[in-house]
Amino acid sequence: MASLYIHIPYCEHKCIYCDFYSIENMTSMEQFLSALEREIIRRAEEFASEETIETIFFGGGTPSLLSPKQLETIFHLLHKCFHVESNAEITCESNPGTVEQQKLNDVRRVGFNRISFGIQSFFDDDLKFLTRIHSSDEAQRAVEKAYRAGFDNVNIDLIFALPNQTPERWKENLRKAIALQPTHISAYALIVEENTPLASMVKENRVSPLPPEEDAALYEITIEMLTTHGYRQYEVSNFALPGYECRHNINYWNHSNYIGFGPSAHSFWKHATVTGKRWWNVRSIQSYCDAIERGEFPVVGNEEVDSQKFLSEEIFLGLRSAGIDETKVKQLFGNDLFEQNTVLLDEMERNGLLRRQNNVIALTGKGYAVCDEIARRLMM
Structure with missing residues (x-):
């Protein structure tokens, strides 16, 4: 979808x-x-x-x-x-x-x-x-x-x-x-x-x-x-x-495909399961209209999302929302990220920052307050 x-x-x-x-x-x-x-x-x-x-x-x-x-x-x-x-x-x-x-x-x-x-x-x-x-x-x-x-x-x-x-x-x-x-x-x-x-x-x-x-x-x-x-x-x-x-x-948080229309709008579309492309439109109504009039798309920038960047976003966006499915990450990326961070995750769970249930790591309200720091430590 x-x-x-x-x-x-x-x-x-x-x-x-x-x-x-x-x-x-x-x-x-x-x-x-x-x-x-x-x-x-x-x-x-x-x-x-x-x-x-x-x-x-x-x-x-x-x-x-x-x-x-x-x-x-x-x-x-x-x-x-x-x-x-x-x-x-x-x-x-x-x-x-x-x-x-x-x-x-x-x-x-x-x-x-x-x-x-x-x-x-x-x-x-x-x-x-x-x-x-x-x-x-x-x-x-x-x-x-x-x-x-x-x-x-x-x-x-x-x-x-x-x-x-x-x-x-x-x-x-x-x-x-x-x-x-x-x-x-x-x-x-x-x-x-x-x-x-x-x-x-x-x-x-x-x-x-x-x-x-x-x-x-x-x-x-x-x-x-x-x-x-x-x-x-x-x-x-x-x-x-x-x-x-x-x-x-x-x-957005699940890496579903989306297309943005209008000045400054962003889009993302997957090439495959764990790679894709992101692009964004110019931040000017006049430049936007001029590009359309020339028969061009009003795109001013883009980036390829490779599997490593996709994984980083999967972790960051997952922590901000419903959580990270450990099984899914391992299947998609072949990554034992969570096994490598067992000590860190155990510590965070003891401190009430996250909970682990059915192979999903999800932040608590206390953890949401320091979400960026948790994501940074997991991706070090």
């Missing part, structure tokens, strides 16, 4: 922390949508016959800025060009400040069956700091409207470790999120990405990031509160009610 990703590179306002490619000027929208349609058609000629599509994800940017008619045109084109499963998971990212009841009704009618809201916080001063365009009230109403529109799979994105954030304040954010009964919650620590306004604010000492130990304490609170309320942690930052894990993300 494979996945499709559609990058809609427009925002009403660019948030201070965001390093995803998007612009605020929407005058190029029609030109972009025309180029997007042509990219989809051309890629389908190359890959459509090879895989059935299990998930589709409209991300950005802010896909909910598109009209229902524009979303429907892309939606129908994808179904025309690719073999999309009848029960495919089809997600639309949405900003709570860009959706009204009728818009959500129309998006659901088009065929989207999962919606993801970038809420980030239920405190208006936090939202002001993050330069979000919505209010706390609008965020809560957006989730309620989504359920009224017929969505039964709703995700909420939240950000913790904001400057000066206290444990009690973060708990209140989680309480408000849980009260809305979303089927999925993604909780991310605030990261200071290079070349963002937030990075400039930090360098100029206008903002001080939360100390790492306080960040870690908030992460522990996240795990404890969400799991207590029935959300299963199935990845470092993702929690879901049973049966509502994001299939699109799982495909």
Whole structure:
């Protein structure tokens, strides 16, 4: 099974922390949508016959800025060009400040069956700091409207470790999120990405990031509160009610094939069981459109994924998500990595960082907090 990703590179306002490619000027929208349609058609000629599509994800940017008619045109084109499963998971990212009841009704009618809201916080001063365009009230109403529109799979994105954030304040954010009964919650620590306004604010000492130990304490609170309320942690930052894990993300972590469309979108396709190729599009709407107009793909870079890199990614992605199947790794790579690291793994298990069951090594909540370090030690 494979996945499709559609990058809609427009925002009403660019948030201070965001390093995803998007612009605020929407005058190029029609030109972009025309180029997007042509990219989809051309890629389908190359890959459509090879895989059935299990998930589709409209991300950005802010896909909910598109009209229902524009979303429907892309939606129908994808179904025309690719073999999309009848029960495919089809997600639309949405900003709570860009959706009204009728818009959500129309998006659901088009065929989207999962919606993801970038809420980030239920405190208006936090939202002001993050330069979000919505209010706390609008965020809560957006989730309620989504359920009224017929969505039964709703995700909420939240950000913790904001400057000066206290444990009690973060708990209140989680309480408000849980009260809305979303089927999925993604909780991310605030990261200071290079070349963002937030990075400039930090360098100029206008903002001080939360100390790492306080960040870690908030992460522990996240795990404890969400799991207590029935959300299963199935990845470092993702929690879901049973049966509502994001299939699109799982495909990424499982090394399934995926194709990305639009500026800055990434793709991966396997040559064989443990080798493949990754490529990515240019981060410029104009350059993207110009390449399509010339009859070229807007690819600006690529890399071959050999078996050694594939193994490294298998370990890293497995640790971040459902775990690493020792038998599978040995069969695919002929690697006795785990036998070589028995002492290390035993030590980590005693320290409560991981658990081993049915030949699967999976991290605990405590282990997720130091996932990168565990992966590094295993691959030394």
